[in-house]
Structure formats: structure tokens, C-alpha cells
Amino acid sequence: MAFIRIDGVRKVYRTRGKEFLAVSEATFDVRQGDLVALVGPSGCGKTTLLKILAGLHGYDAGTVAIGTATEPFDPARDIGMVFQQPLLLKWRRILDNVLLPAEIMGLPRAASVERAKDLLALVGLRGSEDKYPYELSGGMQQRASIARALIHDPKLVLMDEPFGALDALTREKMNLELLRIWSESRKTIVFVTHGITEAVFLGTRVVVLTAGPARMADNFEIDLPHPRTLDMRTHEQFGAYTRRIYKLLGME
Amino acid sequence: MGTEQLQRYTLAVLSHLALLAAWHLFVTLGNVPTFVMPSPLATANALLRPEYFWWRNIVATAGEIFGGYALAVVVGIGLAVLFSWFRWLEIALMPLLVSLNMIPKVALGPLFIVWFSYGVVPNILIAFSISFFPIVLTTARGLREVEPDLIDLVRSIRASRWQIFVKIQLPGALPYIFAGAKVAAILAVAGAIVGEFLGSERGLGYLMLQVQVTLDTAAMFMAVILITLIGVVLYGLVLGLERILVVRDARIG
Ligand SMILES: Nc1ncnc2c1ncn2[C@@H]1O[C@H](COP(=O)(O)OP(=O)(O)O)[C@@H](O)[C@H]1O
Ligand SMILES: [Mg+2]
Numbered sequence: 071m072a073f074i075r076i077d078g079v080r081k082v083y084r085t086r087g088k089e090f091l092a093v094s095e096a097t098f099d100v101r102q103g104d105l106v107a108l109v110g111p112s113g114c115g116k117t118t119l120l121k122i123l124a125g126l127h128g129y130d131a132g133t134v135a136i137g138t139a140t141e142p143f144d145p146a147r148d149i150g151m152v153f154q155q156p157l158l159l160k161w162r163r164i165l166d167n168v169l170l171p172a173e174i175m176g177l178p179r180a181a182s183v184e185r186a187k188d189l190l191a192l193v194g195l196r197g198s199e200d201k202y203p204y205e206l207s208g209g210m211q212q213r214a215s216i217a218r219a220l221i222h223d224p225k226l227v228l229m230d231e232p233f234g235a236l237d238a239l240t241r242e243k244m245n246l247e248l249l250r251i252w253s254e255s256r257k258t259i260v261f262v263t264h265g266i267t268e269a270v271f272l273g274t275r276v277v278v279l280t281a282g283p284a285r286m287a288d289n290f291e292i293d294l295p296h297p298r299t300l301d302m303r304t305h306e307q308f309g310a311y312t313r314r315i316y317k318l319l320g321m322e
Numbered sequence: 323m324g325t326e327q328l329q330r331y332t333l334a335v336l337s338h339l340a341l342l343a344a345w346h347l348f349v350t351l352g353n354v355p356t357f358v359m360p361s362p363l364a365t366a367n368a369l370l371r372p373e374y375f376w377w378r379n380i381v382a383t384a385g386e387i388f389g390g391y392a393l394a395v396v397v398g399i400g401l402a403v404l405f406s407w408f409r410w411l412e413i414a415l416m417p418l419l420v421s422l423n424m425i426p427k428v429a430l431g432p433l434f435i436v437w438f439s440y441g442v443v444p445n446i447l448i449a450f451s452i453s454f455f456p457i458v459l460t461t462a463r464g465l466r467e468v469e470p471d472l473i474d475l476v477r478s479i480r481a482s483r484w485q486i487f488v489k490i491q492l493p494g495a496l497p498y499i500f501a502g503a504k505v506a507a508i509l510a511v512a513g514a515i516v517g518e519f520l521g522s523e524r525g526l527g528y529l530m531l532q533v534q535v536t537l538d539t540a541a542m543f544m545a546v547i548l549i550t551l552i553g554v555v556l557y558g559l560v561l562g563l564e565r566i567l568v569v570r571d572a573r574i575g
Contacts, residue, residue, distance in 0.1 A: 124478040146480045157472045160572040161493050170489065174481045204571035222479065230471075 071138045072099035073258055074123070074226070078132035081118050091284060092118045096132070098277050098289045102141055102225075105252050105259045107269035109315060110279030110287075116262040119279075120228050123260060124149050136226065143225055147175060150219030150257075152229040156211035158203040158218075164190065165199040168218045175222055182221065189217040192251060209240040213247070220255060229261045233268070242300065245271055249298055266319075270311040271298060278318050287318045360540035365547070368540040374529060376548075382525040383514060384552045386442055390449025391510040391556065395503060397450070398457030405458075406465040406491065419458060427452040427513060431520035445517030445525070452513035453506035457499070464498025465491050500564040501574040507560050511553040 081093040093115040100106050108116050121127040122134060125145045137143025150171070158167045165186055172182035190199060193213040195206075203211055212232060219227050232248075233241040245268060252259055263269050269276050270292055278288040292311060294302055302308055342362050348354065349361040356364055369376055405412035427448055434444035468491055476486060518527025526545040533541040564573065 121474065124474070126474050126478060149478045151475045151478055153471045153475070155469070155471065157469050157475065159490065159493070161496070161569045170476070171479050173489065174476055174479055174485055202569055202571060204569075228478075 073102035073104070073136065073138060073141060073143075074100035074260075075135045076100075076119075076123075076132070077134075079119070079122065079129050079134060080131040081115070081122060081127065081129045083118075093122075093129070093279075094285045096279075096286045098275075098286070100258060100260065100275070102138070102258055103256055104274045105249075105261060105272055106275045106277060107273030108260060108262045108277050108279065109264065109266060109269035111281045111319060112264055113284075114279045114281040115284040116264075116279060117230055120230050120260065120262055123226070124151060124228055141225065147222060148225040150222070150224040150227040152212075152215050152219045152227065152232045154231045154234045156203070156208070156215040158211055158214060160203055163200050163202055164195065164206070164214050167203065167214055168221050170218060171222045177222060185223075186217065186221055189220050190214070192220075192254060193217045194247065207240075209236055209244060212236065212244065216248075216251065220251075220257070225258060227257050227259045229259060231262055231264065234263070241268075246298075246300070248272065249296075253297065266312050266315045267303060269315065270294075270308060271303060276311070276315065278315055280319060288314070290314075357537045357539050360543055364540045365543040368538065368544040371541065374533070374541055375524075376544075379524055379526050379529050379545075380548055380552070382442065383518065383527065383549060386445040386449055386514040386517065386525065387510050387552055387556060389442070389446040390514055391453055391507060393446065393450040394454035394457055394506055394510065398454045398502070398506070399461050399499060402458050402461035402465060402495075403492075405462050406487075412462065416462075419455065423455045428516050428520070431517055434517075435521050440521050440523055444520075445514050445522060448517040448520075449510040449513035452516075453510040456505045456509070457502040460498045460502030460505075461495055464495030467498070468494055497568050497572045497574045500560065500568060503560050504557065504564075507557045508553065511549065511556070515549060 076099070077097050079093060079096040080091075083090045083092050096115075096119055098106075108119060110116055118127065122129050123136070136145070136148075158164075159170065162170070165183070168186040168189060169182055172179075172186070187196075187199060190196060193216050195210060195213050195217065198206060198210065198214070203214070206214065216232070219229075233244045236244060248261075249272065261269075261272055263272075273292050275289070275291050277286065279285070280287045294305070294307065294311075346362050349359055360368075368374070401415075405416065430451060431444065431448055434447050438444045438447070468486075472490060473486065476490070481489075514525075515527040518525040519531065522528040526549050530542050530545045533539075533545075
């Protein structure tokens with residue numbers, strides 16, 4: 071059984087008497103250990119879907135089920151989140167920023183500190199433990215926020231355009247880093263992006279959403295070998311995947 | 323202390339000394355009569371007059387300033403915290419506070435005196451009423467300034483409202499609190515002195531009124547300098563606390 075099962079999910083926002091259909095008929099599965107890329111133009115409901123998965127939003131129809139008998143999912147402890155902005159607390163050192171979820175969940179301090187240090191090493195921030203966020207570049211801050219998302223060892227990591235605010239070069243570097251972190255941590259990741267190349271490059275599976283009226287357009291496996299390398303993007307097959315998405319988004 | 327910092331302190335001290343020197347030269351070279359403007363030395367000499375009870379007056383004025391200010395900080399922050407916890411309270415009271423803040427605080431002086439008679443209490447209240455509004459305003463603003471995404475992030479792991487308040491909202495509001503507290507420090511000094519002018523039986527403001535009659539300008543100068551020094555001490559304490567509590571990057575103003 072798949073780790074995440076989303077079936078016919080529909081979400082309507084109601085503000086000042088007006089109704090706005092943000093997600094309609096979203097249906098897809100995510101296997102454990104998948105890195106699913108949710109791609110679509112802005113305003114198509116990607117963030118909404120992610121917040122539904124995080125249990126932050128309700129929905130109006132359909133079902134969302136996470137976890138299996140062998141891999142149970144606790145919605146209160148098993149979600150890590152990364153946003154477009156690093157959202158680090160300015161007044162905390164990097165190590166203490168990473169520890170925030172552990173503090174909130176009341177995890178034992180000493181073990182969490184050890185784990186935070188390991189995670190900072192994993193994201194390439196060894197030696198920055200005692201720095202303040204302002205002493206780090208945007209890309210480094212985002213690495214710290216990834217470490218923070220992993221501190222409580224969640225089973226599912228939700229990322230909402232995490233590299234959208236970075237410059238192109240840093241973004242490519244972070245893509246490779248994310249793939250490395252993902253393969254080392256073996257997490258299930260749902261990654262939201264509006265970058266088509268990014269989606270194909272990162273995803274084991276891509277879910278395409280189209281705008282107005284928001285709906286799910288496609289959902290397919292990316293059959294490219296791992297570990298992925300930057301030169302794969304010039305492969306014939308890679309081009310075929312991106313063309314398929316461009317077509318769906320009416321950009322051909 | 324780095325050399326750059328040392329240089330900055332040196333320059334700051336020098337500019338103060340330069341003002342003193344300019345004052346001295348202006349008075350001596352220009353033959354300015356003492357009752358118009360005393361020299362720095364004559365001003366300092368006023369401290370030797372025991373009948374002015376300097377120490378007692380300093381203590382009274384400082385007490386009013388610090389008392390009114392402390393009250394403003396406690397009530398101001400407390401009210402802003404309540405506003406952030408109970409939104410309806412803010413909706414009901416904030417416009418009222420804005421209206422009340424339009425009252426010229428000086429005009430309250432005579433009323434406070436009627437209610438609490440002469441003395442420290444009305445002056446503390448004037449200092450309080452004039453300095454508490456900026457603190458409410460900036461603290462409330464700071465408590466509101468939280469990234470919605472960050473709230474989502476911690477809510478996804480079921481952070482309680484209290485945890486969000488203690489770990490995110492309050493420390494995030496600190497720079498704003500200090501921004502308000504610095505403005506309020508200046509206002510509190512003005513408030514206390516206005517109170518003493520309106521009616522009082524001790525304090526540096528009261529002393530100024532007394533010596534005005536005898537044209538002891540040197541004592542008036544000295545009183546102004548001492549009031550300023552009390553203000554500088556208060557402001558310095560607030561700045562020092564800010565340095566300890568607020569990370570450099572987050573400081574405002
Ligand atoms: N809280 C909300 N209330 C009303 N409409 C919303 C709300 N959040 C998002 N929307 C609308 O729903 C649509 C989808 O938003 P979102 O999920 O943020 O899209 P995306 O992340 O793909 O850019 C947008 O048109 C947006 O304006
Ligand atoms: Mg979005």
C-alpha cells in the first residue's frame with residue numbers, strides 16, 4: 071500500500087461570501103521514500119494541497135490517508151516543513167533554530183543536540199552551529215531550515231518552493247544537495263515547485279496541476295537513474311518529460 | 323573593545339567636551355552676564371549651595387521619571403500582550419487608547435493634583451500617561467509581526483498557543499518593544515518635569531521655578547543638566563538592556 075493516498079480531494083476557500091475552488095479532484099499516491107514533485111503555475115493550489123497534507127487545512131471532499139500498517143504515521147510528530155523563506159528565528163543561533171521543533175515536541179535535549187549537529191553536517195553546515203542567521207547566506211539559511219525540518223525525524227517532509235527565492239546557481243546546487251540529503255535520510259518528500267526542469271530533475275514522480283479551474287492534470291513516474299546528475303538534463307528522456315509537462319500547462 | 327569602537331567612544335566624548343569648551347568661550351569672550359548665561363564653572367559651583375538640596379531634588383525627580391517609566395513599561399507591554407491574546411479586546415480598546423492619547427497630557431496635570439494632591443504621585447502619573455502609549459503601540463505591532471508560514475510550521479507539529487507566544491511572538495516582539503521603550507524614555511523625562519512645573523514641592527523642576535525668582539541662572543542651568551543626565555542614564559540602561567537581549571541584526575532604530 072502507498073504511504074500517502076490522496077483520493078478525489080477538493081478544496082474550496084470561502085471568503086466574504088465568495089467561493090473559490092482551489093483544488094479539485096486531486097488523486098495520487100506517494101510511495102514511502104518517494105520524492106514527489108508537485109508542479110504547476112502559481113495560484114494552482116500547490117500550497118493548499120501541501121497544507122492539507124500537513125493537517126493545517128480541512129478539505130471539502132475526498133480522502134487523505136497517510137501511513138500504513140508497517141509504517142504508521144502520527145500527524146502530530148511526523149511532519150517536517152520547509153518554505154520558500156528559511157523562516158529562521160533571528161535571535162537564535164543556527165543550532166538552536168534547528169532545535170525548535172524538538173523543543174516544541176519536548177524531545178530530550180542532549181540527544182536532540184547531537185542529532186542537530188549531525189543534521190547540520192548532513193546539510194553542509196558543519197561549523198555554523200553557533201552563528202546567527204544573519205551571518206549566513208540565503209542558501210545556507212535554507213540548508214539550516216532543512217535540518218530543522220528533519221530534527222524530529224518525521225516520516226514526511228513537505229517543501230513549498232524551498233529554492234524559489236535563491237539565485238539560479240545556488241538553486242542548482244541545492245537541488246543536488248537535496249537529492250543527496252533525501253537519499254541519505256530516506257524520507258518521503260513532497261516538493262512543490264513551479265519549475266518544470268526542477269520537478270523532473272528531482273522527482274521520482276511528478277504530479278502536474280493546472281490553473282483555473284484548478285485541477286490535477288497528470289501524475290507520472292520519472293524513470294531516470296539515481297543518483298541524478300546535472301548532465302541528465304540534456305538527455306533525450308529528460309526532454310521528453312519536460313515537454314510532456316509544458317504541453318499540459320499549455321505552453322507549447 | 324576594538325580600535326574602531328574605541329575611536330567612536332573617543333569622538334563621542336570629544337564632541338561633548340567641545341560643546342563645554344564652546345560654551346565657556348562664548349560666555350567669557352562675549353562677556354555674557356551671569357544671570358543670562360553662566361559659565362560652565364559657575365554652573366558647577368551652583369552645586370555647592372546647600373540651600374538648594376540638590377541631592378533630595380535629584381532623588382525626587384529621578385524617582386518620578388523611573389517610577390512613571392517603569393509603570394509605562396509594565397502596563398504598556400501587559401496591555402499589548404492582552405491585545406494579542408484577545409483580539410476583541412484590541413478591537414474595543416485600541417481606538418479608545420488612540421483617542422485618549424490625543425489628550426494633551428499637560429492638561430491632566432491640574433486634575434491629577436486635585437485627585438492625588440501635590441507630590442510625587444501626580445508627577446509619576448503624568449510621566450506614565452505620556453510615555454506608555456508608544457510602548458503599547460510598538461509592542462502590539464511586534465507581537466503581530468509573525469510570519470504566518472512559521473506559525474504553520476510549528477502548528478504542524480502541534481505547538482500550543484503558549485509555546486508560540488513564548489518561543490516566537492515575544493522574542494520576535496522584543497526589538498519593537500525596545501523601539502517603543504526608547505521613545506518612551508525621552509517622553510517620561512519630559513512628563514515628570516512638566517508635572518513638577520505644574521505643582522510640586524520638590525524635584526529639579528520645582529527647584530528651577532524657585533531659583534527663577536532670584537535669577538540664579540547658574541542653578542537653573544545645573545538643574546537642566548542634571549535632568550538631562552537622569553534621562554541619559556535611563557536611556558543608557560534601556561540601550562544596554564537592548565544590547566543584552568536583542569541580537570544585533572534584529573535591532574530597530
Ligand atoms: N486562505 C485563502 N483564502 C482564500 N483563497 C485562498 C487562500 N489561500 C489561497 N487561496 C487561493 O487559492 C488559490 C491557490 O492558492 P495556492 O494553494 O497558494 O496556490 P500555489 O501555491 O499553487 O501558488 C489561489 O488562487 C489563491 O488566491
Ligand atoms: Mg504556493
